[in-house]
Amino acid sequence: MNDFNWNDFDKIAEKWDSMLAKYGSYKMAEMVTKTKSWRLYDQKWPFDNMINWAHVLDITDPLLQIQAEQASVEDEAAERLDTEALVANLTPRQKKIFDALYNGQSSVEIEISQGYNTNNAVRWHKHQIKKKYEAIKADKWEQHFEFVCRECGNVFDSLELDSHCPACDNSDVLFLKSYTRPVFDE
Numbered sequence: 001m002n003d004f005n006w007n008d009f010d011k012i013a014e015k016w017d018s019m020l021a022k023y024g025s026y027k028m029a030e031m032v033t034k035t036k037s038w039r040l041y042d043q044k045w046p047f048d049n050m051i052n053w054a055h056v057l058d059i060t061d062p063l064l065q066i067q068a069e070q071a072s073v074e075d076e077a078a079e080r081l082d083t084e085a086l087v088a089n090l091t092p093r094q095k096k097i098f099d100a101l102y103n104g105q106s107s108v109e110i111e112i113s114q115g116y117n118t119n120n121a122v123r124w125h126k127h128q129i130k131k132k133y134e135a136i137k138a139d140k141w142e143q144h145f146e147f148v149c150r151e152c153g154n155v156f157d158s159l160e161l162d163s164h165c166p167a168c169d170n171s172d173v174l175f176l177k178s179y180t181r182p183v184f185d186e
Contacts, residue, residue, distance in 0.1 A: 039072075082136050082137060085136050086132055086133050089132050089136075090129065090132065093125060094125050094128060094132075096114060097114070097122060097125045097126065097129065100114070101126070101129075107122045107123060107126065110122050134182045135182065138182030140182075141180045141181065141182055142159065142180065142181050143159070143178060144158070144159060145161055145163065145177075145178050146158075146176040146177050146178070147165075147174060147175055147176060148173065148174050148176055149165035149167065149168060149170055149172070149173050149174075150170070150174055151168050151172060152165060152167050152168045154166070154167040155176070
């Protein structure tokens with residue numbers, strides 16, 4: 001059942017050691033992160049970054065550690081396209097607020113510099129920008145239904161239109177509203 005051969009492992013370890021000696025820690029780490037298997041691993045577990053390889057490769061170069069935390073070219077290009085799509089969908093006022101936020105201004109500074117009477121207007125525009133951004137980033141949308149139980153008064157959400165109260169398992173529920181939520185695949 002176990003087809004593992006220790007001789008093969010020794011050959012792989014020798015090959016690894018010879019490549020490490022030939023290229024050095026920095027170049028070896030750079031080569032590993034360019035492989036397809038590393039990209040798949042990094043997409044599945046994005047928080048396990050290359051710094052975890054430091055003890056294996058004996059990486060002490062702080063520049064390499066900084067580069068390990070940077071986004072890939074593909075990720076940066078995808079983010080730039082999403083940002084361009086977002087800016088194209090914004091109203092003129094939302095574009096002004098987005099530009100101010102992008103330049104590091106706070107809500108209060110935007111309120112003062114753009115002449116709003118209250119901070120709530122700025123916060124509302126920020127919320128609308130966020131909703132548009134979520135619409136761009138969402139992989140798909142789910143339909144949700146909100147109900148209230150006529151027996152115990154529990155208000156609850158469900159993905160199904162025919163639902164039972166989770167608190168008392170009563171089927172006599174009153175439909176309140178339906179809405180959609182973005183779903184992000186991670």
